[in-house]
Amino acid sequence: MMDGLIGDRERHRILMVSDFFYPNFGGVESHIYCLSQCLLKLGHKVVVMTHVYGNRSGVRYMTNGLKVYYIPWRPFLMQNTLPTIYGTLPIIRTILIRERITLVHGHSAFSTLCHEALIHARTMGYKVIFTDHSLYGFADVGSIHMNKVLQFTLADVSQAICVSHTSKENTVLRSGLPPEKVFVIPNAVDTAMFTPAPENPRSNDEIIIVVISRLVYRKGADLLVEVIPEVCRLYPHVRFVVGGDGPKRVRLEEMREKHFLQDRVEMLGAVPHSRVRSILVSGHIFLNSSLTEAFCIAILEAASCGLLTVSTRVGGVPEVLPDDMVVLAEPDPVDMVQAIKKAITILPTIDPQDMHKRVKKLYDWHDVARRTEIVYDRAMKCSNQNLLERLSRYLSCGSWAGKLFCLVMIIDFLLFHLLQLVQPAIDIEEVPNMVMSLGEGSTAGDDIPEQSSR
Amino acid sequence: MGENSFAHRKYTYFHDQKYPCEAIDIHHIEVQSNGAKGVFVSLLAAIVVGNALYLVLVKEKSVTLLFSSFLLWAFLRKLLLGKPVKKESVVIMPTLGVQLETLYLSGRIMRQFVPVSKILKPVLQECVTPVTCYWSLSLVMREEEELAPVFKVRLLMEIRKRNYVHH
Numbered sequence: 001m002m003d004g005l006i007g008d009r010e011r012h013r014i015l016m017v018s019d020f021f022y023p024n025f026g027g028v029e030s031h032i033y034c035l036s037q038c039l040l041k042l043g044h045k046v047v048v049m050t051h052v053y054g055n056r057s058g059v060r061y062m063t064n065g066l067k068v069y070y071i072p073w074r075p076f077l078m079q080n081t082l083p084t085i086y087g088t089l090p091i092i093r094t095i096l097i098r099e100r101i102t103l104v105h106g107h108s109a110f111s112t113l114c115h116e117a118l119i120h121a122r123t124m125g126y127k128v129i130f131t132d133h134s135l136y137g138f139a140d141v142g143s144i145h146m147n148k149v150l151q152f153t154l155a156d157v158s159q160a161i162c163v164s165h166t167s168k169e170n171t172v173l174r175s176g177l178p179p180e181k182v183f184v185i186p187n188a189v190d191t192a193m194f195t196p197a198p199e200n201p202r203s204n205d206e207i208i209i210v211v212i213s214r215l216v217y218r219k220g221a222d223l224l225v226e227v228i229p230e231v232c233r234l235y236p237h238v239r240f241v242v243g244g245d246g247p248k249r250v251r252l253e254e255m256r257e258k259h260f261l262q263d264r265v266e267m268l269g270a271v272p273h274s275r276v277r278s279i280l281v282s283g284h285i286f287l288n289s290s291l292t293e294a295f296c297i298a299i300l301e302a303a304s305c306g307l308l309t310v311s312t313r314v315g316g317v318p319e320v321l322p323d324d325m326v327v328l329a330e331p332d333p334v335d336m337v338q339a340i341k342k343a344i345t346i347l348p349t350i351d352p353q354d355m356h357k358r359v360k361k362l363y364d365w366h367d368v369a370r371r372t373e374i375v376y377d378r379a380m381k382c383s384n385q386n387l388l389e390r391l392s393r394y395l396s397c398g399s400w401a402g403k404l405f406c407l408v409m410i411i412d413f414l415l416f417h418l419l420q421l422v423q424p425a426i427d428i429e430e431v432p433n434m435v436m437s438l439g440e441g442s443t444a445g446d447d448i449p450e451q452s453s454r
Numbered sequence: 455m456g457e458n459s460f461a462h463r464k465y466t467y468f469h470d471q472k473y474p475c476e477a478i479d480i481h482h483i484e485v486q487s488n489g490a491k492g493v494f495v496s497l498l499a500a501i502v503v504g505n506a507l508y509l510v511l512v513k514e515k516s517v518t519l520l521f522s523s524f525l526l527w528a529f530l531r532k533l534l535l536g537k538p539v540k541k542e543s544v545v546i547m548p549t550l551g552v553q554l555e556t557l558y559l560s561g562r563i564m565r566q567f568v569p570v571s572k573i574l575k576p577v578l579q580e581c582v583t584p585v586t587c588y589w590s591l592s593l594v595m596r597e598e599e600e601l602a603p604v605f606k607v608r609l610l611m612e613i614r615k616r617n618y619v620h621h
Contacts, residue, residue, distance in 0.1 A: 059580040059587075072584050090585040098587060427463060429589060431580075 012376050013045040015101045017118075019080050019111035021050040021068065025273045027297050028108045028133050031187055033062075038369030040064045045433075047099050049092075051081045051113055065434065069095055073113075083112040085119075085408065086415055092120045093419060097428045103376055105129045106153075109136065109146065115153045122156050122390070123412045127379045130154060131161040132171045135294045135315050147174045148398075152405045155393045158379040161372065163187050164316030167294040176397070185371045186319070188363040189300040196306030196352035197281040207238045207344060210283035210307065212276060213290070213298060215246030220289030220312060225251050226333035227289070229259045231340050238344070239264050243271040243279055280305040285343050291331055293317050299326065304359045306352020310343045312336070322362075325355060387413055479546040485539055487559065495531055502527045552593065572596050 016036060020028040036046040041064070048068045052075075060068045071091050076082045095101070104121040106114035109132055118128050130153070137143040154160060154175040160182045162168040168182050209231070215221040225248075228240055242252060242265060249267070256265050271279060280286065286302035288311040295316045299309045303325050311317050313328040320326070327346075329339035387409075394405040459468040464487075470480035506523035510516075538559035545553040551569040558564070574594040581590050 058582045069582060069587070071582055087584075091582075091587065094586045423586070 009373065010377060010380065011043055011045070012373075012380070013100055013102045014039065014047070014376070015096065015099065015104045015117075015121075016046060016048045016107065017050075017104060017111075017114050018048075018107040019051055019075065019113045020108055021048060022062070023053050023056065024079065027187070030273075030297075031131075031133065032107055033066075034188070034190065034365045035369055035372060036066050037064060038365045039372070040066060041366070042369055042373060044373075045099075047095070047101065049095060049113070049117065051075055067099075078110075080111060081113045081116075083116065085116065086412065088113065088116045089120050089412070089415060090419060090423070092117055093124060093416070094423075094428055096121065096124065096126065097425050098431050100430055101126065103127050103129065103379060105131065107131050108133050109150050110134070115149060118153050118157065119409070119412060120416075123409065123416050125384060127158045127382060128156075129159050129161065129375060129379055130157050131163070132167060133163060133294060135167060135170045135292050136174060138174070148401055150175045151397050152394070152401070152408075155397055155405070156390050157181070158382045159183065159375050161185050161375055163295040164319045166316040166319065170294070183371075183375050185368055185375070186363070187295050187297050187300070188365045188368045189297060189304050189359065190365065191304050191356065191360040191363070194277050194280070194301045194304035194356075196304075196356050205237050207235070207285065207347065208241060208283040209238060209285045209287050209310075209340070210241050210243070210280055210302070211287045211289075212243040212271060212279065213288065215244050215248040215252065217248065218291055219246075220291050220331060221246065221248035221251065223289040223291075223312070223331060223333060223336060224287075225255045227287075227336045227340070228252075228265060229255060229261065230333065230337050232259070232261055232264050234337070234341070235344065239266070241266045241268065241279065241283060243268040243276075245270040276301065277305060280307060283307055284347060285310060285340070287340070288312065288317075289331070289336065290314060290317070296320055300359065300363060304356055304363075306350075306355045308343050308347055308350050310336070310339050322358070325358070476548065479548075480543065481546075482541055482543045484541045487538065487540075498530060499527050502530075568593060568595065 016032050018028060018032060020026060021032060022029055032048065036048060039046050046066060048066065050068065050070060052070045052072050057070045057072050060070065062068060071088070073081045073088065081088070096104070104117060104126050106118045106128070107130075108114055114130075118130060121128050136146060138147065150171075151174070154171075154177050157177070158181075160171065160177055162171050162182055162184050163186055165184055168179070168184050171177065172179050172182060211224060213219040213221075224242070231238055232240070240261075252265075252267065256262055256267070268279065280302055284307060286299060286307040286309045288296060288299050288302075288309065290296065290312055291314060293315040296311065299311055299317070299320055302309050303321055309321065309326040311326055311328055312331040314331060317326075318328060327339045327343045329335040391406050391409060394409060395402040397405055459466065461467070464485060466484045466486070468482040468484070470482065473480070502523050503520075506520045510520050539556060540559050541557040543555040543557075545555070547553075547570075549570065551567060551571075552573065554566045554568070556564045572595045574596050576591060576593050579590050579592050581588055
């Protein structure tokens with residue numbers, strides 16, 4: 001099978017890189033997975049690279065032949081690989097050559113593996129795309145350093161993708177990227193999985209408010225502690241279901257005991273992703289109290305299940321749903337209680353099936369994949385630059401930082417050429433194209449995928 | 455050695471056809487040692503030891519510096535050259551089992567026999583290490599957690615796969 005054109009479009013061979021992938025569950029992970037599956041359906045070849053998870057090391061295959069490399073670099077902090085800068089150069093080069101990759105797509109600014117892969121891919125002359133999934137601050141020490149690293153990585157990226165307009169503004173300001181290089185492609189939701197309950201669960205007057213999030217500061221767990229007792233006091237027929245776990249769970253448990261709300265507030269603990277839908281359809285209103293969000297897939301999942309959403313007006317949240325599907329409030333307890341009050345009054349006008357149909361029309365992973373394909377085509381058209389031209393971009397990053405970044409890239413360039421001498425590209429065998437037909441003996445993700453050579 | 459041999463880069467594959475295939479089937483892969491690596495390591499040795507000698511004789515630093523430089527050179531040599539393999543062979547006896555043989559540059563031979571009752575299946579596997587990724591032909595054995603590696607395969611496209619497992 002030759003790389004060529006599918007119809008008028010070019011067929012790409014994409015390497016998705018991130019520290020965050022299955023078996024971890026989260027926004028970035030499901031984004032990478034869903035996007036990869038849709039790109040595979042469009043005819044492109046996708047390979048994912050991530051670090052080792054527990055015993056899961058080596059090559060694994062997922063649905064539709066999605067190949068995943070779990071490279072044996074242990075995570076050292078918050079699921080991130082140890083940043084050795086040049087340590088991952090050999091293995092990244094080997095994977096890029098053996099899979100005949102044309103394009104490298106990195107995800108998440110928090111992922112050290114992503115940053116390293118993007119730098120090395122640029123040194124080796126590949127086109128590079130970066131998707132930013134989160135908003136970040138500017139003020140504290142951690143943010144300042146993080147932004148400097150991002151500025152370095154993105155100084156030479158071919159194109160960038162953000163998940164909302166707010167996120168684009170944030171990324172452009174943090175990294176100094178020209179806005180023309182940044183595309184906005186919102187996330188989507190798997191509407192086939194998140195369907196509303198077949199019959200309307202409004203048999204009695206009770207209203208159930210569902211909260212599913214990690215119970216951490218960023219997700220506004222402290223706001224919940226203020227809001228829940230007030231709402232329970234004002235509305236005796238309202239119950240809360242809280243799913244998720246985290247450091248702030250203790251505060252919520254204390255709140256329950258202090259206000260005697262054990263029968264009105266149910267704490268479910270950590271909820272596996274497969275059970276999220278069943279918990280959502282048991283409720284009427286979804287409450288999201290995040291203090292910062294680039295895009296909120298959670299409220300999209302809730303809307304897909306037919307729930308009315310009450311959320312804080314932060315980050316990219318106002319861009320996600322139409323005004324009649326969401327009630328927004330400032331991240332302040334009083335304002336949020338007002339918003340819940342408004343939501344309860346408009347609840348009888350909501351039709352879950354209708355809401356689900358509208359979300360299905362608005363958000364679709366296949367649409368995201370098609371738009372991403374356009375970004376890939378644009379990236380491939382970017383001109384190839386030699387080292388000197390690229391160094392000038394790094395120099396503009398700052399008076400000291402610019403020179404440091406230039407030095408890092410020059411060393412990377414030298415190491416790359418040394419590696420080409422020690423391990424010539426012709427010695428690295430390319431992987432034959434494996435065509436997976438339906439019903440073929442599937443690889444169930446265990447150690448030994450059996451393959452045949454041609 | 456037989457017909458049915460071909461070379462690819464620094465590896466040469468032979469298929470021994472002295473004996474009938476059904477009784478004994480023998481395959482060899484021979485490695486031509488890489489001259490460039492050897493030169494590089496010698497150069498490195500010259501630099502490290504030369505530097506140490508200079509420091510000891512001219513600048514009059516302690517002699518332990520010379521010993522530690524030797525150790526450093528030995529470590530670097532081990533890291534870069536590893537265990538130099540000259541030839542790997544597989545002897546397949548369908549009724550008895552498979553014998554894996556490795557011949558090192560130093561003349562040492564290492565053999566391992568796997569009885570046929572223990573072999574479940576041969577597999578072509580991609581091995582991922584922190585610095586590289588390569589194909590390997592391995593045997594899946596019953597009641598063993600690890601696979602027995604047969605060849606570190608660089609001739610994947612050219613070796614025709616034959617199924618030798620007789621149940």
